[in-house]
Amino acid sequence: MTVNTPWLDRRQLRAWIRLRAVLELLPGTLDTQLRNDANLTEFEYTALAMLSEAPDRTLRMTGLAQRTNATLPRLSHVVARLEKRGLVERFPCPENRRATNARLTQEGWAKVLQAAPGHVAAVRRYVIDALTDEQVDQLTAIGDAVLAALDPSGKGAVLYTHYDEEQDPGQGSY
Amino acid sequence: MTVNTPWLDRRQLRAWIRLRAVLELLPGTLDTQLRNDANLTEFEYTALAMLSEAPDRTLRMTGLAQRTNATLPRLSHVVARLEKRGLVERFPCPENRRATNARLTQEGWAKVLQAAPGHVAAVRRYVIDALTDEQVDQLTAIGDAVLAALDPSGKGAVLYTHYDEEQDPGQGSY
DNA sequence: CCGGAATGGTTGTAGCTACAAGTTTGCTGG
DNA sequence: CCAGCAAACTTGTAGCTACAACCATTCCGG
Numbered sequence: 001m002t003v004n005t006p007w008l009d010r011r012q013l014r015a016w017i018r019l020r021a022v023l024e025l026l027p028g029t030l031d032t033q034l035r036n037d038a039n040l041t042e043f044e045y046t047a048l049a050m051l052s053e054a055p056d057r058t059l060r061m062t063g064l065a066q067r068t069n070a071t072l073p074r075l076s077h078v079v080a081r082l083e084k085r086g087l088v089e090r091f092p093c094p095e096n097r098r099a100t101n102a103r104l105t106q107e108g109w110a111k112v113l114q115a116a117p118g119h120v121a122a123v124r125r126y127v128i129d130a131l132t133d134e135q136v137d138q139l140t141a142i143g144d145a146v147l148a149a150l151d152p153s154g155k156g157a158v159l160y161t162h163y164d165e166e167q168d169p170g171q172g173s174y
Numbered sequence: 175m176t177v178n179t180p181w182l183d184r185r186q187l188r189a190w191i192r193l194r195a196v197l198e199l200l201p202g203t204l205d206t207q208l209r210n211d212a213n214l215t216e217f218e219y220t221a222l223a224m225l226s227e228a229p230d231r232t233l234r235m236t237g238l239a240q241r242t243n244a245t246l247p248r249l250s251h252v253v254a255r256l257e258k259r260g261l262v263e264r265f266p267c268p269e270n271r272r273a274t275n276a277r278l279t280q281e282g283w284a285k286v287l288q289a290a291p292g293h294v295a296a297v298r299r300y301v302i303d304a305l306t307d308e309q310v311d312q313l314t315a316i317g318d319a320v321l322a323a324l325d326p327s328g329k330g331a332v333l334y335t336h337y338d339e340e341q342d343p344g345q346g347s348y
Numbered sequence: 349c350c351g352g353a354a355t356g357g358t359t360g361t362a363g364c365t366a367c368a369a370g371t372t373t374g375c376t377g378g
Numbered sequence: 379c380c381a382g383c384a385a386a387c388t389t390g391t392a393g394c395t396a397c398a399a400c401c402a403t404t405c406c407g408g
Contacts, residue, residue: 007294008348012302015310016348018317019301020220024243025324027197028366041394046194062356069198074395076358081394098356098403120181127193128186130323131316136189138312142305143192149304150199174182174190202396215364236386248365250388255364272373272386 026126033122038115043068044078045112045119048087048104049173052112057104060093064102087111116173123174200300207296212289217242218252219286219293222261222278223347226286231278234267238276261285290347297348 008016030042038045050067051057059067065075079102082088087108093099104112128136182190204216212219224241225231233241239249253276256262261282267273278286302310322328 006291007346008297008302011307011314012310013348015305015313015317016297016301018314018321021243022317022320022324023197023201024217026320029324031366043198043394060356069195071396072357073359073397077394080358093356096356096404098401100357117180123182123190126323127190127320128182130319131189133185135312135316135319136186138309139189139316140185140192142309142313142316143189143196145304145309146196146200146301147192149300150196150203172181174187205396217364234386245366246387247367247389251364254388267386270374270386272371274387 029126030119030122034115034119037118038111040111040115041078042119043070044082045115045173047075047078047082048108048112049116051088051102051104052109053172057109058101061100061102082108112173120174203300204293204296208289208293211292212285214285214289215252216293217244218256219289219347221249221252221256222282222286223290225262225276225278226283227346231283232275235274235276256282286347294348 027042034040034042034045040048046068047064047070050064051059054063061072061075061079064079065072068075070078079088079090083090087105089103089105090100091103093101131139201216208214208216208219214222220242221238221244224238225233228237235246235249235253238253239246242249244252253262253264257264261279263277263279264274265277267275305313
């Protein structure tokens with residue numbers, strides 16, 4: 001939160017170079033693991049996981065888009081593909097006729113159960129277990145700061161903080 | 175670096191949710207800024223920037239791939255497009271006839287000069303200036319830990335640490 | 349109660365990335 | 379000195395994402 005001068009000094013540049021590398025390398029690595037083990041993208045896994053934790057394993061497209069940090073067009077395409085694979089089904093929302101609900105099928109639930117252990121292991125291996133407990137908390141704070149800068153209105157923040165109060169561990173997909 | 179139990183506890187999950195969101199949102203945001211201002215991808219900018227800082231503004235494809243954390247096929251396609259736009263030129267490496275050199279053209283250099291201020295401002299806005307000085311250093315350490323887990327052989331590490339010793343600030347593209 | 353804006357979504361398409369395959373050049377052991 | 383393997387790319391293509399355009403509902407002010 002220093003003065004807003006142009007260019008990055010050496011320390012700042014160091015941090016940015018690291019972050020840039022992580023941004024470039026981590027998603028592909030996670031995708032590869034998940035693709036080999038379960039024929040899923042990390043994004044697809046996240047979508048299925050969010051559905052699996054929702055009441056009745058159902059969410060409106062907009063809600064699912066927020067929870068996965070995706071745009072609606074992107075999500076629409078992805079869910080269409082997941083539906084073709086029988087992992088998800090869509091049906092019109094009764095309360096709002098312009099809305100669409102997405103619900104996890106039995107097959108989709110089975111897919112999450114199958115994929116979860118390997119994916120969690122990958123997240124541990126490449127992120128969580130590579131860090132000290134202190135660094136894990138630092139990462140949370142840094143993530144919050146960056147997300148606040150990305151989305152000053154803080155619409156997404158509600159969703160992040162939802163997980164902060166979550167009870168009942170071990171039931172989910174992480 | 176705790177014991178390797180399955181699933182994530184609440185603190186770990188919090189951190190992962192944040193990181194996932196950053197991974198999803200930050201690249202698109204940076205791409206959008208750069209695309210509007212300079213008709214470049216963040217990846218393309220990085221490639222041009224790395225060339226601009228290299229001796230004679232020239233690098234071998236492999237070297238450029240390492241510095242941009244890209245696979246060779248990807249880089250090959252990207253450089254082909256940059257070449258068509260006149261920002262880069264390729265020529266066979268005299269010392270090793272199977273290698274290819276990529277060199278920044280005058281136009282490419284001009285493009286970097288034009289794009290740099292806005293891009294650096296975006297990096298500041300969404301990352302650096304959103305963090306305290308302490309957090310910047312924490313991010314460096316966290317990045318190092320994750321990158322080490324991603325690439326245990328540490329081939330890339332040399333390139334990250336290169337920036338740690340860099341002198342002569344203000345000349346570059348960040 | 350109705351016209352216009354906003355909400356919630358889908359679809360079409362261009363462009364980028366991943367993966368697999370192929371080519372040329374260099375290296376190394378027998 | 380040459381067979382086989384590795385290095386350093388390039389190319390083809392399938393699949394995913396971004397962007398823009400579009401359609402159907404719902405909300406809201408006058």
